[in-house]
Amino acid sequence: MDLTFSLWMTLLLVGAQSCPEVCRCVAMKKSGRHSADCSYKDLQAVPLGLPANATALTLSVNRITGLREDSFVDTEALQALWLSYNEISAIAKGTFAFLVQLRAIDLSHNQMTDFPWGDLSNLTSLQQLKLSHNRLEKVPPGGFHMLKDLRSLWLNDNHLAVLSEGTFNSLPLLSQLQISNNPFDCSCKIWWLKRWLENTLVSVPEKESITCAAPEHLKGLVLGKTLTLDCMLPSVQLSYSSSLGNSVLHDGLTLLLHCSAVGKPLPEIQWKIQTLAQNVVINGPNVEGAWDNLLVDATSRRRKGRFLVFENGSMAISEFSKADEGIYTCQAFNEVGSCEASVDVALAGSEKPPVDRLQNNIQASKPQTHPCNKEEFSEKVVFIYLTAVAPKTSSNGGISGEPWPCRSLLLVLLLALCS
Known part of the structure; x- marks a missing residue:
């Protein structure tokens, strides 16, 4: 038997041995990466026994309601984590802090009202962050200050009324930003964002959907050049x-x-x-x-x-x-x-x-x-x-x-x- 083929089969079997029964684990020969696909399994929690060498984990389209601090403790090699279309409303602090190799995380279409923002300070390799279609009410000042490699940020369809001035200033490689369909309060607190949108080179799709929810006389107006703020x-x-x-x-x-x-x-x-x-x-x-x-x-x-x-x-x-x-x-x-x-x-x-x-x-x-x-x-x-x-x-x-x-x-x- 060919030695290379034998080695590949051995790696595949090792991966399979540590793979939860509900998941499908695959070792990709050319890239040397390992993936675990646990989507569409009606899961209510992150399964135990995930392969330690997994670089990609898919848990999308399940019924997961929360993430614990130890949910991913055995998968520190993860580079991509997909958790969209669940029912996640609570995430413990420290859940992502040790996943320092993460490059992409998708938590869109969940029910989060808050996020462990402090965890992001360790994710310095992150390039894509999707938090859209949740119930987030705020982004703390400096929440993204360590994400120097971030290219794509999705915050659309949340409950954000205000974004602190300079929220995106620490993202030198940012090329795509989604912030549409948020109930922005177009007081003077948002004046900086209006000017930033007018001058930025970052791609911001659906600008016509970046509108004011307050005050009443500006409700429904687009936060663009034609909007006058007395500031x-x-x-x-x-x-x-x-x-x-x-x-x-x-x-x-x-x-x-x-x-x-x-x-x-x-x-x-x-x-x-x-x-x-x-x-x-x-x-x-x-x-x-x-x-x-x-x-x-x-x-x-x-x-x-x-x-x-x-x-x-x-x-x-x-x-x-x-x-x-x-x-x-x-x-x-x-x-x-x-x-x-x-x-x-x-x-x-x-x-x-x-x-x-x-x-x-x-x-x-x-x-x-x-x-x-x-x-x-x-x-x-x-x-x-x-x-x-x-x-x-x-x-x-x-x-x-x-x-x-x-x-x-x-x-x-x-x-x-x-x-």
Whole structure:
């Protein structure tokens, strides 16, 4: 008997010995792959005894209702897993996590309301993911961030109302995307998706079926170029001043940074402070009332902390010292996106800077037609001479001066702006 033929028969018999009775297991001689076909068997669970060397497993068109963490524990060599047209409503976390060789998985036409998204972080070889015709209500931010080889993604015919901005940004090889027939909420949260669909090179079939389910006045309209959404990315203005010489304050320099933002919906403001000693994030105001009223009460200032943020977007840093040097960032964000402006504050020597660099203009980000990213910031050095002349904003945006009888200080600011 031919030696090659004998070897092939041996492999086939070994495969058959570990094959569940309800399945058909085949060893493919040329490719060296092994498949197990268990479709159309009225199965209610994944059968036991699947061949460990199986590279393809078909369980489609059965009555499987759930997948356990150990459902595929003996089939780590799988490259393709077909589970469409079942009744799967629950999948345990970790079910797919160890199937690191998977290239394709089809879970379409089931009853899933959720998915073990964390498992995808291990499936870095995945090229096709079909989750269509289910009841999925959300995709978590960054859910696909590890799928660098993914070519085809099917999310159509689910219950998705919103997709987080950047959902598809981490998929450099994506060539086909199905997202039609979802009940999208066409609020400003979906504005990014409208723009992405208009500009992407990814094939998106059935665009006419990517429609709005809400709000009521947009119901049924296609999420395309002709749809107008009253949304605008935030635009930030950052201005600054000092209370040095203020008759109310006798205990040191107080720096006031004011952040104002426009956009639709009205943006919220967050302050981030980064010094050598600490990193602080302040979400919204931490004090009430007007800034100038609170500064009268030094005890109240100390009780509220070093950094006071007011309802109008202002931040006050009283008794500013070398320890407070660092980067102060105002970030404005709404449902459309975010934008920020930063100022690097430092106390320096008393040498008077050149007159043409004495400026105290409001520094602003320009209105955005695309997300405002840190990489797009422009940088500008602004010198503020605080003592030999008292800065005042003139009608032309320049500075006029009055002598101050006190120690010279130079406040140096490196301003990072949205552009």
